[in-house]
Amino acid sequence: MxxxxxxxxxxxxxxxxxxxxxxxxxxxxxxxxxxxxxxxxxxxxxxxxxxxxxxxxxxxxxxxxxxxxxxxxxxxxxxxxxxxxxxxxxxxxxxxxxxxxxxxxxxxxxxxxxxxxxxxxxxxxxxxxxxxxxxxxxxxxxxxxxxxxxxxxxxxSSEEYIEMISLKTSVLLAASLKIGALVAGADTQAAEALYAFGKHLGIAFQLQDDYLDAFGTSKIGKQVGGDILANKKTYLHIQAVDHAASTQLASIEAWQDRHDAPEQKVTAMLDIFRDTQADEKCREAVAYYSGKAFEKLSEVSIPEDKKANLHSLAKDLLYREQ
Amino acid sequence: MxxxxxxxxxxxxxxxxxxxxxxxxxxxxxxxxxxxxxxxxxxxxxxxxxxxxxxxxxxxxxxxxxxxxxxxxxxxxxxxxxxxxxxxxxxxxxxxxxxxxxxxxxxxxxxxxxxxxxxxxxxxxxxxxxxxxxxxxxxxxxxxxxxxxxxxxxxxSSEEYIEMISLKTSVLLAASLKIGALVAGADTQAAEALYAFGKHLGIAFQLQDDYLDAFGTSKIGKQVGGDILANKKTYLHIQAVDHAASTQLASIEAWQDRHDAPEQKVTAMLDIFRDTQADEKCREAVAYYSGKAFEKLSEVSIPEDKKANLHSLAKDLLYREQ
Known part of the structure; x- marks a missing residue:
């Protein structure tokens, strides 16, 4: 390999x-x-x-x-x-x-x-x-x-958001794996399991991306809190809105329209993400989809040691710090 | 049929x-x-x-x-x-x-x-x-x-222009014919002859379009002289520039920049097209590519009466007044 x-x-x-x-x-x-x-x-x-x-x-x-x-x-x-x-x-x-x-x-x-x-x-x-x-x-x-x-x-809704990221990014990762398997002459069951692995991995990766954009250590060339400043409706944002009390909701809405105090905006929104436990919900969702992904990879009926490369790539993608 | x-x-x-x-x-x-x-x-x-x-x-x-x-x-x-x-x-x-x-x-x-x-x-x-x-x-x-x-x-150049219209419009007409033949299980020779028919027909059609835009009777919804007013480098324009004397060239260049007198611009450019015999060159090119097209259609090895529909469609496309 x-x-x-x-x-x-x-x-x-x-x-x-x-x-x-x-x-x-x-x-x-x-x-x-x-x-x-x-x-x-x-x-x-x-x-x-x-x-x-x-x-x-x-x-x-x-x-x-x-x-x-x-x-x-x-x-x-x-x-x-x-x-x-x-x-x-x-x-x-x-x-x-x-x-x-x-x-x-x-x-x-x-x-x-x-x-x-x-x-x-x-x-x-x-x-x-x-x-x-x-x-x-x-x-x-x-x-x-x-x-x-x-x-x-x-x-x-969270469901719509998951559907969107699944279509926009995960299915291509999933299809890449499936196509690779099909071109190698793999059987349908194996190709499908790899597809499901890629689809769940892709969703977990995107949710992790949302999380790291807010709570990650700074990346070269990418601003921490960039999604917040761009008013992006990430998984964190959707979860926060879903679980916000009325005062928190008012605060989220007020910050949406403000572009004059970027640092304060990021800090305030991160606080809201924590207070509404949106951060935890996001980590749970990453864990859920990662778990599903590895489950599907284990279903591919070939010796486990052959899968080591894909396994470690998936881990690298999911457990990155930035 | x-x-x-x-x-x-x-x-x-x-x-x-x-x-x-x-x-x-x-x-x-x-x-x-x-x-x-x-x-x-x-x-x-x-x-x-x-x-x-x-x-x-x-x-x-x-x-x-x-x-x-x-x-x-x-x-x-x-x-x-x-x-x-x-x-x-x-x-x-x-x-x-x-x-x-x-x-x-x-x-x-x-x-x-x-x-x-x-x-x-x-x-x-x-x-x-x-x-x-x-x-x-x-x-x-x-x-x-x-x-x-x-x-x-x-x-x-005229050659570049023909290449451009061939790529932009004729090859799709040609491919339509070839694909239709291939899906019917036709042999390569017949499919290729139809492709060549379509390609030459498409070029003739586009050149005829250039001609009619300048010299055709008025079309519903399409302004006669529209190409001239848009400063389009049609076959007529290219031929006129190629065969223009220096005073005609100066006149063409002067009209390019003028948008204040559309009717006079069209009239003046049509005169130049006639004086430089660009109109005749364009008609000759239409005749040349039409001739090639019908030649290729005749090479398709099936009875001539079966081709009547395609033949008459081609004629309708080429010998239209507007």
Whole structure:
């Protein structure tokens, strides 16, 4: 079994290959190359490869499936950044900020089609792989729309929030694992168990992300309390509103509209998160979904020692400090 | 053989089926339904079906291929309209104008994935069909980028212009025919001949469009001379610049910057088009590509009477007055 680090390095070479896109039209493909050169954790393509390696040595078509997943993921990032009006991605200007709106829209479009083209080089279980990919791609769009809709709503429930993060982020992680397994010729039961592992892991990861944004130690390039300042309806926020007394609710509403005292706003909201036990609820939810994830991983009917890499990657993702 | 009109009507029912998209998230799928309800000529899906019928009765998978093509086409329209800042499409507000930028970007994205999902219901020659679809989709993006690039260039050659319209519009018409034939189980030679027919027909059609925009009788809802007023570098414009004497060139350049006298601008530019024989060059090019198209259609090795529908559709497209 190859390590996460080694797979990332090998994948990085493929995703930065100069012939991944044509040279012309340059105004279309330079932005695509630029975004992919900014790196990223490459978690999705690498878990695809790791899932594949549970059942068979990594072959060319597995690399293509992994590439398809990473291209698709980057396509969604490009378009999400436009919708979110985000100036930065991975610490560098986003495509639309650097090259303009046209480059962002068309570059994303082209990247999504190149994702399908890479996927088309898969042969083993191709129809199933394509079905998973299509279904997942639609779910990611649905999740993004829900996320946008939530911005203007004040009545989002925890269940709706979990559904949104599940669609927007978890299903692609889940599909990466499932596709890796299918391309290796794994049976349906194993592929499904890996999918469920990834889906629960993704939800736990996102909830942990919400928690760390508020209570984590400071990260390089990411502000602690950033979600609070952006008035994001995170799991913490939703839980706080759900369990707030009327005075706390009034306080939350008052802070929503204030942008003049960022430090005080973060401190006040963190206090409310603690007082309403939203922090504890969030930690419990992380534990619940993590537990589910590891349960599903144990159901994959292959020797436990083969799963060590995936197991430790999941732990790294969940038990990080920042 | 079914008539164009009858196929349009049957296709219209499928493309307006209430369950084509899910109900939720409504802010994602309402805009998609809206755009498809505005109609359009449905030429691409219907020629796909007509090409199919040359070789076999139309079956369910052919309808799905046709649907995939129309969804893909509409996805490109949605995103092109954003890039072109177009307020209207088919006489009604564009998606981004009516529902906002997010709806335009995400609605287009979702529609492109639904296109792939519809295509995935094809079984006959599926790998070939998917390859044609992917290649074509990338070419359409390349063509759109070239079109955008041309806006800020003054040295576009006729050859580049033909390449751009070929990529941006003709290859999808060509692919529609080829995919229809492949899904019917046609042999490669026939499918390729139909592709070449569609490609030349598409180029002839676009050049004819350029010509009619300047010299056609007035169209409902479309201004004669609209391309001139928008300073579009059409085939007429490029030919005029190529063959202009220095005084004519100076006149063209002077008119480019003037927006105060639209009627005089159109009249002056039409005179220049005539004086430089750009009009004749354009008609010659239409005749050349039309001739090529019909030549290719005659190469499709099936009885000529079976091709009557496609033949007459091509004539209708080329010999229209407006």
């Amino acid at each position: 190859q390590s996460f680090r080694s797979l990332v390095q090998q994948f990085e070479q493929r995703v930065s290959a100069p012939d991944l896109f044509p040279v012309h039209p340059q105004n279309l493909y330079d932005p695509c190359r630029y975004l992919l050169s900014l790196g990223g954790k490459r978690i999705r393509p690498v878990v695809c490869l790791m899932a594949h390696e549970l059942f068979a040595p990594i072959k060319e078509e597995a690399w293509n499936a992994a590439l398809a997943i990473e291209l698709f993921h980057n396509f969604t990032l490009i378009h999400d950044d436009i919708m979110d009006k985000a100036p930065l991605r991975r610490g560098f200007p986003t495509i639309h900020a650097k090259y303009g709106l046209t480059a962002g829209i068309l570059g994303g479009d082209a990247m999504s089609i190149y994702a399908y083209q890479a996927l088309s080089r898969v042969t083993t279980n191709f129809r199933e792989v394509l079905d998973v990919f299509n279904t997942t791609a639609i779910q990611v769009c649905d999740g993004q729309q829900m996320d946008m809709d939530f911005e203007s709503r004040n009545d989002v | 079914q008539s164009f009109r009858s196929l349009v009507q049957q296709f219209e029912q499928r493309v307006s089926a209430p369950d084509l998209f899910p109900v939720h998230p409504q802010n994602l799928y309402d805009p998609c339904r809206y755009l498809l309800s505005l109609g359009g000529k449905r030429i691409r899906p219907v020629v796909c079906l007509m090409a199919h019928e040359l070789f076999a009765p139309i079956k369910e998978e052919a309808w799905n291929a046709a649907l995939a093509i129309e969804l893909f086409h509409n996805f490109t329209l949605i995103h092109d309209d954003i890039m072109d800042k177009a307020p209207l499409r088919r006489g009604f507000p564009t998606i981004h104008a009516k529902y906002g930028l997010t709806a335009g970007i995400l609605g287009g994205d979702a529609m492109s994935i639904y296109a792939y999902q519809a295509l995935s219901r094809v079984t006959t020659n599926f790998r070939e069909v998917l390859d044609v679809f992917n290649t074509t989709a990338i070419q359409v993006c390349d063509g759109q980028q070239m079109d955008m690039d041309f806006e800020s260039r003054n040295d576009v």
